[in-house]
Amino acid sequence: MFTMPNTRMSSELPHQLGCALEHGPVGSYLxxxxxxxxxxxxxxxxxxxxxxxxxxxxxxxxxxxxxxxxHRSLVFGH
Ligand SMILES: Cc1cc2nc3c(=O)[nH]c(=O)nc-3n(C[C@H](O)[C@H](O)[C@H](O)COP(=O)(O)OP(=O)(O)OC[C@H]3O[C@@H](n4cnc5c(N)ncnc54)[C@H](O)[C@@H]3O)c2cc1C
Incomplete structure (x- = not known):
């Protein structure tokens, strides 16, 4: 039997920082x-x-x- 469980973030940090999410068939990701x-x-x-x-x-x-x-971001900025 094959199952397809949903996943979820284990940390609140991305949410606290305000990172946008994408939504796929097995859950959300950054x-x-x-x-x-x-x-x-x-x-x-x-x-x-x-x-x-x-x-x-x-x-x-x-x-x-x-x-x-x-590394690029630290050296050259955004
Ligand atoms: C049952 C199963 C079978 C799989 N079979 C395959 C396969 O055959 N081939 C394949 O290519 N892929 C397979 N995968 C997928 C593969 O395991 C993942 O894509 C890969 O491990 C992702 O690596 P990662 O470093 O992003 O995440 P992970 O390997 O999940 O590493 C994340 C790490 O972060 C740690 N962590 C989580 N939250 C925190 C926190 N708040 N603070 C500090 N540390 C934290 C976790 O403990 C973990 O060690 C399988 C996955 C599963 C579940």
Missing amino acids: KVNSLMETSVPGVFACGDTARGFGNVAMAVGDGAMAGASV
Whole structure:
């Protein structure tokens, strides 16, 4: 039997910061741009928290992009 449970954020922090959400078939996740930056400047997200589906390879790639984007943001600003 295959099940498709809904997911939910385990932290209130994105909500407290005012990060915008996307809504997929298995729950909500953070809206990010191609640099993995959320709708709040200077706040980045990656992996399952920023995707509508879970996949290890995608999460690792997102993490690399988010890390590079944080560095870029710190050096060059927004
Ligand atoms: C049953 C199952 C089977 C899967 N099978 C596959 C598969 O075969 N192939 C595949 O590619 N993907 C699979 N996935 C998906 C894959 O596991 C995820 O996409 C991947 O682990 C996402 O990585 P992540 O780093 O974004 O999140 P996670 O691996 O979930 O890591 C998040 C970490 O943050 C920690 N955390 C949470 N809240 C807080 C907090 N407030 N403070 C501090 N730490 C916190 C958690 O404890 C966790 O260690 C599967 C998932 C499940 C549930």
